[in-house]
Amino acid sequence: MSMFNKDTTFGATFIGFAVSSVCFGVLSTQAYTYIKRYPLDRPFYKALVAALWFLECVDQAFIAHAIYHYVVTNWGNFLVVQQRAVWTLIMQVTLGAVTGAVVKSCFAMRVWRFSKCNVPVTGLIVILTLAQLGWACVYTVKAFQLPDLAHVDDLKLVGSLSLALGVATDIVTAAALCFFLRGLRTGYSQDDSLVNTLTIYAVNTGILTSAISLCTLILYDIMPDNFIFMAFYFVLSKLYAISFFATLNTRKIVRGRGTDGEHATMPTFLMVGKATRQQGNFDPEATTGSHVEVTVQQEVSITMDPINSVQKQDYMNAW
DSSP states (O other): OOSOOTTTTHHHHHHHHHHHHHHHHHHHHHHHHHHHHOTTSOHHHHHHHHHHHHHHHHHHHHHHHHHHIIIIITTTOGGGGGSOOOHHHHHHHHHHHHHHHHHHHHHHHHHHHHTTSOHHHHHHHHHHHHHHHHHHHHHHHHHHTOSSGGGGGGGHHHHHHHHHHHHHHHHHHHHHHHHHHHTTOOSOHHHHHHHHHHHHHHHHHHHHHHHHHHHHHHHHHHOTTSSHHHHHHHHHHHHHHHHHHHHHHTHHHHHSSSSTTOOEEOOOEEEEESOOEETTEEOGGGGSSOOEEEEEOOEEOOOOOSTTHHHHHHHHHHO
């Protein structure tokens, strides 16, 4: 770092912390929405949501500690960049990579289902995901060995490989989903409309995270003498978690119901009136002001179109 600039170093990381705090708020809102909307969802999904939220909570705490260390504890001490990086700033890299790997693995399982168990494509996504996680761990280990924070650009090769693998994973996942969804078209407008909706969601899942990953990669390579790339990386893992939570929370919109395989049951209504009708006949004796409790409970299940119903059920469950 040839010349220290507090605006592009501590200022940039502080802005990144502020934006990541907003993203964590959105993430927490999504998690709360999921809990309220899908109380009967599968335990696996519930545990996954809880684990991702906890990881991002710890990640945000690490970012906050690092920012506090540099802009509060060492306020006005610009020589702090010539000391070893604070441990929370380094560990945040690994936490972000773990969150991204978990989300990408879930998207890989979606590709597996939509592709009817296509091993090469799903395997490629899994390999890219694990490779990125591996390089992120290597970056973390080497970062602890740096003599000071100013030499963070010495890890440009390792960091660039990890970020590039993340971009590649997002692109391959979105492209695979679009390709396999396109093969599910039946020629009927209702079925194809659903396929188009799922395709849009698949593209939106990867486009934002890919853009942020690419920005982080470019900034890290062309401006190694500042910390602007850190601001983008602070936000990246939360965007992965948000995209996954949003996918879970939009199942009622896309599919018309929540938990896979559940039946919607209308609640029991308590009706109080001054007259009773039984089998269409009016009982005049019931008009004396007596109150009658009528309990109505009705099971309502969703019936799919007979056209290609088995295929539609397959990719509805896959979503």
